[in-house]
Amino acid sequence: MADVSLRKVVKRYDEVEAVRGIDLDIADHEFVVLVGPSGCGKSTTLRMIAGLEDISDGDIMIGGDVVNDVPPKDRDIAMVFQNYALYPHMTVAENMSFGLRLKHYPKAEIKSRVTEAARMLDITDLIDRKPKQLSGGQRQRVAMGRAIVRNPKVFLFDEPLSNLDAKLRVQMRIEIKKVHQKVCTTTVYVTHDQVEAMTLADRVVVMNHGRIEQIGTPNELYHKPATRFVASFIGSPAMNFVPCRLEDVGGKLNVRLTDRLSFPLPPARAARYQGLSRTDKLLLGLRPEHVMEARPHAEPGIEPFDAVLDVTEPMGMETLVYFTLEGSQLCGRVNPNAGAQDGSPLRLAVDLNNMHLLNEVTGAVL
Amino acid sequence: MVDVAFQSSRTAAAQTGRRRAGLRNALRRKSMSAFLMTLPLILLIAVLVIYPALYSLHLATLNKAMTKFVGFGNFEFLFKRETFWLVVKQSCIFAISAVVFKALIGFIVAHFVHNVPANKQRKWRGMLLVPWVIPPAMSTLAWLWLFDPSYSAFNYTLAFFGLGPIPWTGDAMWARFSVILVNVWYGAPFFMIMYLAALKSVPEQLYEAAAIDGANWWQRIWYVTLPMMRNIIAITTLFSLIVTFANFDIVRILTAGGPLDHTHIFATWAFRVGIEGSDIPLGASVSLFMVPILAVAAIFILRDITKRGNES
Incomplete structure (x- = not known):
């Protein structure tokens, strides 16, 4: 058990900077997920923590000790790889016990640890099989078992679920969470899937272009994104962005989307945005669930407007509607009984109590 | 068709x-x-x-004049001759030690080449394959000059350090050493190229997993590389064992079996008794003697491969 700290960590490949000065503190027992699009440096960061990549600059600390030049085997970590990386010529038990055997643990202790891990992961019956005789999900369990038996200071997961089909992925996600609840080991988990990140993490680290965009709990990231990138990356379907500007209408602050469409801001939001320039190019950010069918009676902050739907996607419990507003494609979530149909007009409403306002140039959430 | x-x-x-x-x-x-x-x-x-x-x-069943059927007569005759048993012993020493060194050197060199950056690897691969590409009869002639007792580069260099001269092809032990050396020089690149291909097929993540599991470089080779290469090692060893057992040109050119038959192997001795000694049936019997030895080796190694074939 240990905390992990990264101080101004940089990774350079010849000309390219893959990781550009990352600062990150991971507390003991914490489950942290690094998430971002491919090429954002998240896997490189994980591999630097593991010691599989040298760091070009900065410090990495595990349990308070700087481990910059410590080889992987002496960092007391365990890693689960995307393609499992099980030794094909060893049985499940041999795979799981390999690290312990190299460290010359007593046979009885190895056996009890392997049995315990196998029981925890429900692979007791497979213990004598070779990896080839296992399904993808079973192999993933063995890979996790190999990490668990080592009882390391830190677990590292490198996109462990991306080779599994959708259904199994959901199942294994729950397994991973259960295992973490049982063993409580500090965990760093890399994924490009924001759903995995949101569901598993105590804290999520969103990365882009080798930098950290934002660190926060899943709810913080969802409701209070710091940048346009985070706002659009977290959440599915993604947040809508519409170019807009602020204007004063009769002593009240309005947000103008198009020549014909302008909404008065609710008092709390108006107070927050009062100081902004009226000429700045801004973006109105709205999650799809804050674009819904119009209600029969007015509610504060909920402003109706008319739209012509391009496409509708019935999901069962809701229907996603896509429409165009002055060149921007928007997505809304409406009640399946609201009568949304492809190509038909529908009266929708925006919930400005949950709006975000972004600087179009810098991408910062204001 | x-x-x-x-x-x-x-x-x-x-x-x-x-x-x-x-x-x-x-x-x-x-x-x-x-x-x-x-x-x-x-x-x-x-x-x-x-x-x-x-x-x-x-x-092999005929008499020397090839006029009469003698059954196993030729074999009976061979079994009674000391030279025959010397040839059996020498063939085994020659083939086994040459194959072991070829495999060992090929494995080590393959590791070096594998760790050379990809853009320079092609050059190294090409250069290291040269011994295998030159017709062995030609390269053996060059070795013959290197081994020459009076004018050779080897003995000249040794003399420079106050050593030697060494009778490279004149003394029984040195002559055996020399033919094995040339065979290893000629055959090691083949092992190198086969092992290099096998090394490239081992997934990098297995080494990373082993490194995290605590394996040092030797344990990584022992527990990851070698088991992953087992089949290719078995096949190349078998193949090379057959070819080396049946070798003719290197020994023929370097020592012609001498001194006093002490470097003869099956093929060269079969040539000596069959063609040079004009006893073709006896030569045929000598060369036939390789078959059971190689067949046994082939059965053992191939059985092991099919047993493990469906593992990886």
Whole structure:
């Protein structure tokens, strides 16, 4: 058990900077997920923590000790790889016990640890099989078992679920969470899937272009994104962005989307945005669930407007509607009984109590 | 080939109805047309391999003048000759030690080349394959000059350090060492290239997993590389063992079996007694003696491969 700290960590490949000065503190027992699009440096960061990549600059600390030049085997970590990386010529038990055997643990202790891990992961019956005789999900369990038996200071997961089909992925996600609840080991988990990140993490680290965009709990990231990138990356379907500007209408602050469409801001939001320039190019950010069918009676902050739907996607419990507003494609979530149909007009409403306002140039959430 | 087969079926169509139906049915079966398509190759193998093999079996049962059937007479004669047992011993020493060193050197060199950056690797691969590409008869001549007792580069260099001269091909032990050395020099690149291909097929993440599991470089080779390469090692070893056992040119050119038959192996001694000694049946018997030795090795190694084949 240990905390992990990264101080101004940089990774350079010849000309390219893959990781550009990352600062990150991971507390003991914490489950942290690094998430971002491919090429954002998240896997490189994980591999630097593991010691599989040298760091070009900065410090990495595990349990308070700087481990910059410590080889992987002496960092007391365990890693689960995307393609499992099980030794094909060893049985499940041999795979799981390999690290312990190299460290010359007593046979009885190895056996009890392997049995315990196998029981925890429900692979007791497979213990004598070779990896080839296992399904993808079973192999993933063995890979996790190999990490668990080592009882390391830190677990590292490198996109462990991306080779599994959708259904199994959901199942294994729950397994991973259960295992973490049982063993409580500090965990760093890399994924490009924001759903995995949101569901598993105590804290999520969103990365882009080798930098950290934002660190926060899943709810913080969802409701209070710091940048346009985070706002659009977290959440599915993604947040809508519409170019807009602020204007004063009769002593009240309005947000103008198009020549014909302008909404008065609710008092709390108006107070927050009062100081902004009226000429700045801004973006109105709205999650799809804050674009819904119009209600029969007015509610504060909920402003109706008319739209012509391009496409509708019935999901069962809701229907996603896509429409165009002055060149921007928007997505809304409406009640399946609201009568949304492809190509038909529908009266929708925006919930400005949950709006975000972004600087179009810098991408910062204001 | 298919066309030929089906054309011949058309020719047959002109024949009587019953025969036509029978032939067409036969051709309709996939196995039949497959057999017909491979027939030319089967015939070629029969002419070039099976016939000489059977003929040498036949030869081995004749007397020196090749006029009389003597059964196992030639073998009985061989078993009583000390030189024959010397040749058996030398063949085994030659083949086994050469193959072991070829495999060992090939494995080490393959590791070095594998760790060379990819853009320079092609150059190294090319250079290291040179010994294997030169016709061995030619390169052995060059080695013969290197080994020359009075003018050779080796002895000159040794003399410079106050050592030698070493009778490279004149003393029994040194001559054995020399033929093995040249064979290793010639054969190691083949192992290198096979092992390099095998090394490249080992997933990098297995090494990373092993590194995290606490394996040092030696344990990574022992627990990851070698088990992953087991099949290729077995196949190359078997293949090389067969080729090395049957080697002729290197020994023939370097020592011609001397001094006093102390470097003869099966092929060179068979040549000596069969062609130079004009006892072709006896030569055939000597060369036939390789078959059971190699067959046993082949069975053992190949059985091991099929047993493990479906593991990885």
